[in-house]
Structure formats: C-alpha cells, structure tokens
Amino acid sequence: MVNIGSCSVVMLDGATKGIPAETAPFLIGEIGQKGWNLLAEDLPLPLAVLRQDDIAHNSRWMRDFLHASGAQIAPHGKTTMSPDLFNLQIEDGAWGITLATVQQVKVARKYGHRRILLANQLVGRAAIDGIFGELKADPAFEFFCIADSVANVRALARAAAEWHLSRPLRILVELGYPGGRTGCRTIEEALRVAQEIAGSGGRLSLAGVEAFEGLLRGTTASETRELVEAFLARLLDLAAQCDAAGLYGSGRPILSAGGSAYYDIVVDKLQRHALNSRYTLLLRSGCYLTHDSGMYRRAFEQLRTRNPALAAWSGGLRPALEIWAYIQSRAEPSKAIANFGKRDASHDDLPVAIKWFRPGGSMSQPERIPCGHRVIQLNDQHCHLEIAADSPLAVGDMVAFGISHPCLTFDKWRTLYVVDENYTVVSAVCTYF
C-alpha cells in the first residue's frame, strides 16, 4: 500500500489535536519516527485514527469491484479532503477526483491533481473566475462541472467568452427528480440545458449526463431499489436523446451516478444497458475508503442482500476510522462520560462503542466492548454513554468508537493518524476543509 502521508510538508506541534502538548514543531512526514503508540498513552485523546490495514483492504476491494464491473470511479474527495488519500485513490486506478466546491478544487489542484469533476453548478463570479483561471494557467487541467439551468449555462458561456480559453468548458447536464436536490426535474428541461451548452458556439461542450441517486429512499429496500432503477432509466433516456440530437462534444461522453450507497445498482443498471460501450460509466462514491459503523454499514448490509457474492469478496468493506476517547467521569452507575463530542465525530448518527482498553494494566490489546454500552447523546465536547451496571469501564479507561458517517468526521480533524494493527502511529494525513 501507498505510504500515506509521507510526502506532506505540513508542520504539527503540541497545539495540534492529537499531538502531545509538549511537542515542538515537526514535519508531518516524520511522525512515524516518533514511535508513538495510542495504547501506551503517548497521545492525548480524543484521537481519530485510520487503521492502515483496513484502508488498504477497502481500497483494494473497490479496485477489484471496478475491474470486474468495467466502471470507472472519481471518488468524491469532499469526504476526506485529504490530498494524501486522493493520491492513494488515484494510484489504485481512480479516473479522477470529484469535488463539491471551488475551494475543494483548488486544494486538489495545489496538490497536483489534474482531472476533476465538480459535482455542482458553478455559480458566482469568484467561483467562475477561479475555475477559468486554473484552466487558462494549465492546458493539462481536465475539468468538468454540472449544470441544471439555462441561466447558469448562459452565465458560463459569457464567462468563457471573456476568458478566451483555447478549449471549451466541459459540462455534464444534471437530471434530478421532483422533491430532490439539484438537477432538472424532467428530461425535457435537461435537454434544453444540453442544447444551450451545445449551441454555445464552442465555448462550452456537453461532456455527458449526471445524476445523484443517493438521497432516494423507499419505505422498503426493494422499493428503494425500484426508485433508484427508475431514476437511472430516465438518465439513460436523457443520455440517448442527447446522443440522438448530436449534442455531445468531442470525446467519449460520461454517464455518471453512484454515491456511496447504491453504486452496485448503478453498475447493474447502466452496465446492462447497450449504451454502456458508448460511454465512460463514472461512479463517485467517496465513503468506501474508510467505510463506517452506521449509515454505510447498513447500506452495505443492503448491498449484501442485493448481491451476496459481491459483498462476500474478501469479507466486504471494513470500518477503518475510529475515534478513541477516555472515560472521564462515571458519576452514576448507569452512565459514563467519554471525552469526545460533536467537535470530534459526526452526529447524524450517534457513534458506536466498539472496543475498550485499560492502560498500564494487564490487558495486552483492546477488547470488544461488552453488550450494554450505548451512546445516548453527544454534546460539543462530551459523549454520554449508557452502560450496564456491571460495566468494567472506569475513569481513565480508553474506548474506541465507530462513526457514521465519515464525511462529517473527517472535517473535525485537521490531522488524522494512521496506525498499524498495534495502534502505533505509522503516518498521518492532513485535511483541507
């Protein structure tokens, strides 16, 4: 596996979350030489750790899935906003990186990434100028964005004219659905947007069609699958109509969908379709790399039901991101307070206590936490844990928490610590939110 974080020149010191307070400034790339071990209490908690072996496993799992399916991936970089992890994904064969904002694009550009899909409308003068400036400065920069309105396309065409680029701005038309987020609600509207792009006199180029199915929810798993499949069928219809009308620009057009929940359905549905050989099928899952212990664990259980053989490959995805904290108070028999909170972990879903360890005692490694330990509330800096009366947890014990979901945990940490199977820190990655 890639030596995560080795190339970074960021400085850390004792004011960095997770670094011992007395530590003088040092290069992040040197952290592996410190010999710091979490279980030996070398580091203050809370601490966000990436389990090296599980990251490597998940990265391989997705690479194998893509190889078997013929799809490509532009993993959504907004999940981690860590250029070191983008590098790992590119080295494992990713087509490019998906991002959500121009600032995120700029971070990836600063760290050398050349093919970027902005999965959003490009709106506002500073954002538009930022992208055109990057395109002007680097002829090798391949950039794609999406659009769902004629007004937005016209604004982009005007900007393209002002910037006198030597190549057109490449745009995917976004299809949405009633009640959804962005994206044209009907195929007719999407075609109007596509025509506006194609009719821009070469300033813009229709690079494909795009949709985000990840927020669709039925009342049952099979209803959800039907909703997703029906939506993807409409995307195929739009793609075919763009093709029939000759709206695509040069190059192989892109057919993009697939967040972190239903990418197997996307592959099944779009791969089966005859159009597939005409298009680059581009998934955008961002969360597979760390997976999680909640939202995406449940999503993977549904995938397991849909496709048992796929889910069984190498045992499936593994949660690779853990938050470690101390028990700092056991003021009631049925309650313990751990020293982390919303400042340290996502709280869309509450974290899950998974392991515990008593430093300095007879335990040689963390043990699975017994039944009867449940997170019931997070404050900014505190976690309320409901515990059984016979819980072994005492003040000063360490507990590992699984999180859900990774996007809103990564953004709580400017540095995450990569650990080996013994919880020795081998490297670290920076985030740029």
Next chain:
Amino acid sequence: MVNIGSCSVVMLDGATKGIPAETAPFLIGEIGQKGWNLLAEDLPLPLAVLRQDDIAHNSRWMRDFLHASGAQIAPHGKTTMSPDLFNLQIEDGAWGITLATVQQVKVARKYGHRRILLANQLVGRAAIDGIFGELKADPAFEFFCIADSVANVRALARAAAEWHLSRPLRILVELGYPGGRTGCRTIEEALRVAQEIAGSGGRLSLAGVEAFEGLLRGTTASETRELVEAFLARLLDLAAQCDAAGLYGSGRPILSAGGSAYYDIVVDKLQRHALNSRYTLLLRSGCYLTHDSGMYRRAFEQLRTRNPALAAWSGGLRPALEIWAYIQSRAEPSKAIANFGKRDASHDDLPVAIKWFRPGGSMSQPERIPCGHRVIQLNDQHCHLEIAADSPLAVGDMVAFGISHPCLTFDKWRTLYVVDENYTVVSAVCTYF
C-alpha cells in the same frame, strides 16, 4: 474596538475557504488591504462573516452586565477557538479563558494566555503531562481544572508528585445532578473529592466549586428556572461545607457556573447569597460574543421574560455571525438549493434565511428576505430551501443565513471574515480546532 486579527501571522491563499482561488499566499493581517467586498462578488461563497459592529456591541453588552453584577467571566473559548477573539474578550475585562481540552489549552498558551480554567476532568497520561509541563515551564501560568472523582484526584496527586512542581495544582470540585453529565451527584460525594484534594499534602489545592447548569430543561420556562435555582442552591451548600471544613487552599475561592443560557439566573442566585463576598463568582458563557439566530436567540427571549430591564440594555445581544451562500439551483417552483451545508454551518438547529442580495443589479444593499423562505434540510454541501411560489430568488442570488449555534459553526471554518456594515472585509480571524 480591538482591531480583530491584526496581529496574526497566518498565511492564507486560494485553497483557503472563502479566498478567491487565484490568490497567492498572503498574511492574514493584510486582508483588510485587499478591499474585498462580499456583495461585489469578490469572494467565493459560502462565506462565514463576523459583523464587526455587532461583535463590538455584544462584547460591550457583556462587559456592562458584568460590571453591574460584580461577577467575573472566563468565556468558554471552545466556542470560537480563536485567539484573536480571546484577546478581545480579555481586553474587555475577562478574568481568563475557559477551555474544554488540553489541546485547546495549548492553543491559548501558544498565543500568550496566562489564566485558564479547564472545565473538564484532566484524564490520561498525555493530557496530565501536557498540563504539568506547561506549569513547570512557566511560573506565571495560572491553571485550574475540575474533578468529580477520588480516583481522578489520586491520579493527579501522583502526577504532581512526579513533576515536583513548586506550586499545587488548583482544582475545583464539580457538582452534577442525577441524569446529568459530569459532576458528583451528591454533596457528600463532592465533599469526599474535596477532602481528597485538601488532603494531598500540598500537591493539589481546592480552588473552589463548579457546576454546569446549561443542560437543565424543565417543561416550562418557570420550571427550568426552578431546576436551575435548586441546582445552584446545592452548589452554594457545597461551597459552604467546603469552607466550614477548611478545605480551600490559599486565595479567594471560586464559585463557577453559568453557560450561555442562564447566566442571569446564576448571577441573581449566587449574588443574592451572603457567600458572594467570600468568593470570586465566575461565569463561563462562550456564545454571547456572536450570539445566534436560533438556540441563543430563544434563550435570550427567555432572559427577556425573566429580566426585561437587563435584556433591554442597548437593545440586547445581536446575531453577529452570518453564512452567505449562492442560490445554485431552482429546479422546482417551491424549492431552491443554496451552496452551503453541514460542512459550513451547525445543524443542531437548521439555519435561518435572513437577507438576500442580487449582485450586479439595482440593489444597493441586502434586503430582508420575504416571508415564506425556510430551510428544510441540510446535506453536507447543500441547503434545501422551501420557498414561496412568488419568491424573488434566482440562480446566482446571494442569501445570508443566521446560524444556531455558534460553537458548531466556528469549527467549520479555519478563517472567518470580519466585515463592516457594507460587507467589506476589514480583517479576519483564525480558528484552531
């Protein structure tokens, strides 16, 4: 008012959230010379802005309140984690800074703060060593932490013995309540912890008693007030018993309570009590400085009911923190999507649309947003806005959102932009989460 952010030497560039992508690295202290104006579209959105006049107003309001009440404040620095804003608070007379973790303490120390209350138990080898190391290195560092268990106090006494400090570690005993967070559930337990501190052979010193009433909620406002007052009465009882038993160390003992919701009750209850002249009454509110448009707006409405004269001073606290975003999609008549989300604003309470502006048109300044605009959902990078069919909002319009609450908005931004009344950026502050 203090020239916020003027002394910082942090570098910003186009990869920083809120800075135009093409911007070369520059010192944050120079940002006011750029002449950037939000309404002129000089900056990419989303953008977190601090309204300079409102920050100054709120800072004065709290200073006046403290002056009138005789209480002191150690504002909870975890809210902003911005040393520039800590400086403003200290210059307005704050006793010191409250913090939640040792990393936060280290940040304040790095920026020269000398009197710090850690409103948490000090747990774990790295955390304990971090604090003792700071105390050893700087005899002028005044540090206080809290404790709620004999085991924790014994661990601190052992560490103090190992570190051979020339002065004792100062600890406040924390009183809690059944079902609450940290803090001894009974006065008897709290006295045992206090006795353990006092009996440490001079290694530790009992500096006072502490409680956090901010999570108490009755079913009505008057029931909440009764709960808070009853809890504070128990705190006074504990304080008196510690005094009667001669447990306090040298110096004037501290009586500390008062988060951002009920500080007026704390002052009423503890000031009226005869004990007051014996103690330093120390509030810890962190949110007054920016206030908000949700949780603390409602809390202030309750304060207005309890104490109309106080709330009326200079018109009361004002929301000073706004998130600006573009409308990036209007794909349905009754829905607009703005380009910010959970990555940019707290989502305990949903943000509130308050103003809008159409760049490049005939509007000279933002206007109050008409009725019928309501945030109904936040995703990581998107805001779903339910709008009236006759909403003026179009793709490319700007909307200002009020937030709730500030703590979980500050931690989404490494830099926040201080603006004047015309939304010209006059300075910026950094955060260290």
